[in-house]
Amino acid sequence: MSLVSSHSPHGQSSLHTVQVLGGGSAGSSAHVRSLASGLVARGVRVTVCAPLEAEQTYAFTGIGAGYVPVPRCADPGSVGALRTACADADLVHAHGLHAALRASLALSGRRVPLIVTWHTRTHVEGARAHLQRLLERRVSRAAAVVLGTSSDLVDRARRRGARDARLAAVALPGSRSPSETPFDDCERLRLKTRAELGATDRPLLVAVGSLERHRGYDVLLDAARAWRRLVPVPLLVIAGEGPLRGELQRRIEDEGLPVRLAGRRDDVGELLAAADLAVLPSSWESRSLLAQEALHARVPLVATDVGGMRELVGDAAELVPYGDPEALSAAVVRLLDDPAHRDALRERGLRQAATWPSEDETVAQVLSVYDEFTQPWPFT
DSSP, rough: OOOOOOTTOOOOOEEEEEEEEESOOOHHHHHHHHHHHHHHHHTTTEEEEHHHHHHHHHHHHGTTOOEEEEOOOOOOHHHHHHHHTTTTTEEEEEEEHHHHHHHHTTTTTOOEEEEEEEEOOOOOOOOHHHHHHHHHHHHHHHHEEEEEESSSHHHHHHHHHHHEEEEEOOOOHHHHHHHGGGGHHHHHHHHHHHHHHTTSSOOOOEEEEESSSGGGGGHHHHHHHHHHHHSOOOOEEEEEOOOTHHHHHHHHHHHTTEEEEESSSOHHHHHHHHOOEEEEEOOSSOOOOHHHHHHHTTOOOOEEEEEEHHHHHHHHSEEEOOOOOOHHHHHHHHHTTTTTHHHHHHHHHHHHTTTSOHHHHHHHHHHHHHHHHOOOOOOO
C-alpha cells in the first residue's frame, strides 16, 4: 500500500513525521511550513522541531502541525529536546546540515529512518571547511536518503558517502502570477516603491541577500563603478543585513557609487515588482529564492553561473562568471540598452517557472520517499 495512493484528506493515519529545522534559512523554513501543511492535509501527523523564532515567523501550529521548541545548534540541550520529541516518530526529516547532525545524534541507537534535505551549503574556509566536510560525511552516512535541491548538492552528498542521494527540487511557497493582481494596483505600488527608493526617473536594479562574503557584493560594487557613466545613472538597491554592512557602506561613500543599502526588508516582492533588473552575484547558489521570485515576477535577471543556477533558470536569465565585474557590468548595460531582450527574458522566465514543481508536487514527491522507508499504516 502506497502512502501517496492510500491516504485521503478525510482519513487519519498513524504515521508520525518529525520535521527538524536548525537556525534555518528563510527558504528551508518556508519549505517546511509548505511541506507540513501538505502532509497534514493528507492525514499525516506532523511535529516541527525548530527554534522559537521560526514558529513565531512561520506559525507551524497554524496549519495543524505540532510544534516543539528546540534551541539552536549551539545549545547543549538541543539534542535532548529532539530525542524527546522523536520518541514516537516513525520517520524524521531534517532540513540542513546542523539540523541533520542533531537529529542523527537524537536517533542514535534507534531504528527510525532519517531523511535529510540539503537546501544549500555553508560557506566556510580553512579549518572550518575541514570540519564542514567531516560533518557532511557523518550526516550523509547517517541518512537513509539525502535529498538535494540541486544536482550539485546531490553530487556533493554522494562524494561524502551517502548511500542514497536524489534530486528533490522544492517549490517556491506562495508564489503568485503577476496576472493575479490588477494592473492598476501593480502600477501604483510600483511607482510608490520607486519613489521611496529614489528611482523615479532612473533604472532600478535590485539585489537581495545577507551581507556576507559569499554573496559577491564586493564584485557587484566593482561593477557599479562602470554604471556611473550611464545616463541616467542606474540605482542599485541591496536588501539585506549582515557583517559586511560597514565595509560596503564605506566603499559606497568613498567611491561615490550609485548604490543604496536598504537593510533587511519584508517587502522583497514589492522591491522586485518595482525593479528593472534583478542582480545575483553570489559565489554559489542552489535554488535561489531571489532567482525564482524574479522569474515569477517577470523581472529580467543577471546572475552568476554557479551551483544550481543554470539548472534552475535555463536560458531565462543572463548568466556571467563569478568574480568578473566587467562581465557583470556589461550584462547589466546590455539589458538596460535593449528593451526587446528584456521582454524576451520576461517571457522565457514565465515559461521556465512553469517547469518548476508546485507545492502539491513537492509534497507528493516527499511522500513517495517516505513510502519507501515506512510500513503502510491502517486508517481508522
